Amino acid sequence: MAHTEQAVTPLVIAGRAYASRLLVGTGKYRDLEETRQAVAASGAEIVTVAVRRTNLGQDPAAPSLLDVLPPERYTYLPNSAGCYTAEDAVRTLRLARELLDGHALVKLEVLGDERTLYPNMPETLRAAEVLVRDGFQVMVYCADDPIQARRLQDIGCVAVMPLASLIGSGMGILNPWNVRLVIDAVSIPVLVDAGVGTASDAAIAMELGCDGVLMNTAIAQARDPVAMARAMRLAVASGRLAHEAGRMPMKHYAASPSSPGDGLIAVGRSR
């Protein structure tokens, strides 16, 4: 299996190559041990984390996320999840950079409303401009809109991450045509962020030509998160391999059998 996965080209983001094209979130797990096991089973090298106020007066011995996912082993992708304005997102990601010792790779996310968690694109573009000017490497959650994606690329973002369906919905790739349009519109990596529900969704995203998939809920809320993490690892690798292999063209008619037409024993049968 290692051989097969090595045959797939690496994902390159901001000049750095990653063998895994699956990026995972770290929320909604039962506990830190389940988080650790699921992330390990996913094979992900990039993990996204949120930035939140610490509980004051906490037990100094209590383990933290950074203890179970050592930053030396994983590339952290701090996110601005939960932010509804460009200002809040920029402020959150600047704190994340300080928290992670100058780490520049971030996931920008500016939400539009609490019901849909749909991206607010005007605010997202504003925040992206500020962050890129400030030296951040910005991967950005965005609408599946090729024009917005191209604007984000022009601003200097290092990857665009359109939603395939609403965050946490598990509805799958609802508009594969738009995802394709985004892929065609930009030269930076395109990752589906949000909406994947099960392994086939991840494979479809990769077969469409996405460079990667980022997911959290599909793994964390599965009945067996560790098993689902493994399923997602295989699906993303399979989908990518199929994309690189190049699928056969679809033909509604003119079916051609896979076995030879010559040498049939019933040559005289009526057609």
Next chain:
Amino acid sequence: MLEISMNGRTVRCPAHRSLQDLLASQGLAGKRVAVECNGAIVPRSAYAETAIASGDRLEIVIAVGGG
């Protein structure tokens, strides 16, 4: 005593305290946190020499699970 705001909560602490002492008193000594004081980020290297004044608004954040 000083009265400061820490993560949106009003907290009283002894005067002449550095940010480093304040973090230690909250069980955060040596923990990976980031601190904003009155809207400006305080670099980790400056915790010991950052004095806390009455009315300061502190935000202390950590990395947590999220998607």
